[in-house]
Amino acid sequence: MPAVHRTARERARAEVTAAIKDEARTQLAKVGAEALSLRAVARQLGMVSSALYRYFPCKDDLLTALIIDAYNSLGAAAEAAAGTETRPRARWRATCHAIRAWARANPHEYSLIFGSPIPGYAAPADTITPASRVPLALIAVVTDAVEQDLISSPPAALSAELEAQAADIATRFAPGVPSPVLARLFVAWSQLFGMLSFELTGQFTNSLEPADAFFGYAVDEMAAFVGLG
Amino acid sequence: MPAVHRTARERARAEVTAAIKDEARTQLAKVGAEALSLRAVARQLGMVSSALYRYFPCKDDLLTALIIDAYNSLGAAAEAAAGTETRPRARWRATCHAIRAWARANPHEYSLIFGSPIPGYAAPADTITPASRVPLALIAVVTDAVEQDLISSPPAALSAELEAQAADIATRFAPGVPSPVLARLFVAWSQLFGMLSFELTGQFTNSLEPADAFFGYAVDEMAAFVGLG
DNA sequence: CCTTTTCGAGAGCAGTGCTCTCACTTGGGA
DNA sequence: TCCCAAGTGAGAGCACTGCTCTCGAAAAGG
Numbered sequence: 001m002p003a004v005h006r007t008a009r010e011r012a013r014a015e016v017t018a019a020i021k022d023e024a025r026t027q028l029a030k031v032g033a034e035a036l037s038l039r040a041v042a043r044q045l046g047m048v049s050s051a052l053y054r055y056f057p058c059k060d061d062l063l064t065a066l067i068i069d070a071y072n073s074l075g076a077a078a079e080a081a082a083g084t085e086t087r088p089r090a091r092w093r094a095t096c097h098a099i100r101a102w103a104r105a106n107p108h109e110y111s112l113i114f115g116s117p118i119p120g121y122a123a124p125a126d127t128i129t130p131a132s133r134v135p136l137a138l139i140a141v142v143t144d145a146v147e148q149d150l151i152s153s154p155p156a157a158l159s160a161e162l163e164a165q166a167a168d169i170a171t172r173f174a175p176g177v178p179s180p181v182l183a184r185l186f187v188a189w190s191q192l193f194g195m196l197s198f199e200l201t202g203q204f205t206n207s208l209e210p211a212d213a214f215f216g217y218a219v220d221e222m223a224a225f226v227g228l229g
Numbered sequence: 230m231p232a233v234h235r236t237a238r239e240r241a242r243a244e245v246t247a248a249i250k251d252e253a254r255t256q257l258a259k260v261g262a263e264a265l266s267l268r269a270v271a272r273q274l275g276m277v278s279s280a281l282y283r284y285f286p287c288k289d290d291l292l293t294a295l296i297i298d299a300y301n302s303l304g305a306a307a308e309a310a311a312g313t314e315t316r317p318r319a320r321w322r323a324t325c326h327a328i329r330a331w332a333r334a335n336p337h338e339y340s341l342i343f344g345s346p347i348p349g350y351a352a353p354a355d356t357i358t359p360a361s362r363v364p365l366a367l368i369a370v371v372t373d374a375v376e377q378d379l380i381s382s383p384p385a386a387l388s389a390e391l392e393a394q395a396a397d398i399a400t401r402f403a404p405g406v407p408s409p410v411l412a413r414l415f416v417a418w419s420q421l422f423g424m425l426s427f428e429l430t431g432q433f434t435n436s437l438e439p440a441d442a443f444f445g446y447a448v449d450e451m452a453a454f455v456g457l458g
Numbered sequence: 459c460c461t462t463t464t465c466g467a468g469a470g471c472a473g474t475g476c477t478c479t480c481a482c483t484t485g486g487g488a
Numbered sequence: 489t490c491c492c493a494a495g496t497g498a499g500a501g502c503a504c505t506g507c508t509c510t511c512g513a514a515a516a517g518g
Contacts (some may be wrong), residue, residue, distance in 0.1 A: 033345070034263065115345030158442075158446060159442055159445070162443055165437055165442065166438070170388070186437060186447075190420055190426075192423070193426070193427070194422045194424065195419040197343065197423065207398050208394055213364070213387075213388055213390040214391055216388070216410060218419070222416070225454065
């Protein structure tokens with residue numbers, strides 16, 4: 001997407017595309033993904049519904065675009081937070097809290113990306129890079145901690161199958177990180193998002209709500225679990 | 230819901246209600262919650278769509294009924310698995326693996342209850358009891374372990390706010406369980422479902438898939454984290 | 459037997475995703 | 489400079505949805 005567009009038509013197209021996504025995002029925040037209506041978006045923009053199909057061939061394409069933007073928005077928030085601290089434990093905390101803040105500020109976009117896709121659904125290739133920004137941000141915290149020798153010694157060995165998977169991931173994304181640490185990082189990663197999903201879906205109602213204290217506790221416990229000093 | 234119905238009309242109504250839910254469940258498994266159509270369900274049952282509204286006043290009511298059934302089905306699976314073992318660690322393992330097996334066998338029902346949070350959505354009161362069966366099953370494992378003194382000594386103290394919340398939960402549902410253990414149990418609970426959601430939504434693709442090894446590892450690590458012997 | 463409740467059928471309404479055709483504008487090559 | 493192809497918006501239309509309403513038939517109960 002070049003910053004400057006050669007022709008007026010290209011510029012107009014980019015502007016209309018952005019306007020559609022913006023309006024769709026506000027509709028999303030208002031009525032949720034389920035009730036998002038292309039016709040309503042077009043109506044709000046003063047265009048007729050069929051014109052909108054020039055920009056997004058079908059509703060799923062619009063949703064995919066919103067999903068990519070959401071992944072990037074969340075990923076950017078996580079990366080920015082990770083950049084504000086230097087010591088591993090503080091970086092971990094900052095990253096996790098930024099992720100929670102983003103999720104609470106954008107619950108509909110959160111559920112758009114972490115909600116319920118159908119099992120047969122294949123994520124478009126365009127989404128996998130944005131989707132990996134958060135896990136990569138968490139991996140970066142651990143990788144840097146390993147390099148600075150600010151991580152405690154790895155726990156017990158893994159099973160052969162998991163060891164192979166973790167080693168493969170390590171060579172691709174986390175050079176130098178011992179497999180057991182990486183496995184624990186994946187546990188912490190899934191704990192983080194499980195906890196966030198529970199909070200947003202109201203599973204903590206009448207027990208851990210408000211969830212601030214529990215969230216802070218869990219983040220610290222998971223940091224220790226991974227071994228971050 | 231009495232086992233025997235006084236009048237033929239009541240029996241017929243119960244049968245039709247069950248038939249609607251059954252057909253809705255198969256449609257759910259086929260096309261997902263998003264595309265579930267009352268008209269299609271009615272059509273498949275050979276009735277006209279307006280007749281279906283005699284049984285479920287609106288689509289949400291049908292979905293709520295399906296949600297309650299799903300919670301009960303999952304809860305029953307968890308409770309049954311917990312009953313097959315005696316030692317805490319084995320009970321924990323069995324329960325977690327039964328939950329995963331249920332989730333993989335009923336992915337659409339899983340995403341119906343754990344997917345897409347709707348911020349404005351208030352869970353109907355009828356759902357909270359079925360929804361608490363799984364957490365209560367996990368709490369039971371820990372409670373029994375405490376009673377049998379098969380749990381390791383509690384870790385460090387909690388913050389005042391979390392301590393209060395945990396103590397309140399303990400008095401209501403987990404008498405005798407130390408607050409720090411309960412807090413860690415909630416961490417493990419959210420980890421379990423975060424991991425399952427990740428597996429079902431394909432977030433492990435190209436990394437931890439197949440997730441069997443990782444799941445077994447995480448379940449054991451979380452059992453140790455909670456302190457189950 | 460007769461009244462009240464329950465139920466299915468059908469028509470209908472407003473809304474949806476999406477397609478198609480028809481004009482109009484724009485941009486680049488001849 | 490003209491001209492044709494591509495891009496774009498408007499409108500009608502199709503098949504579908506959730507849901508409401510009315511009407512007639514059947515069942516339940518006094």
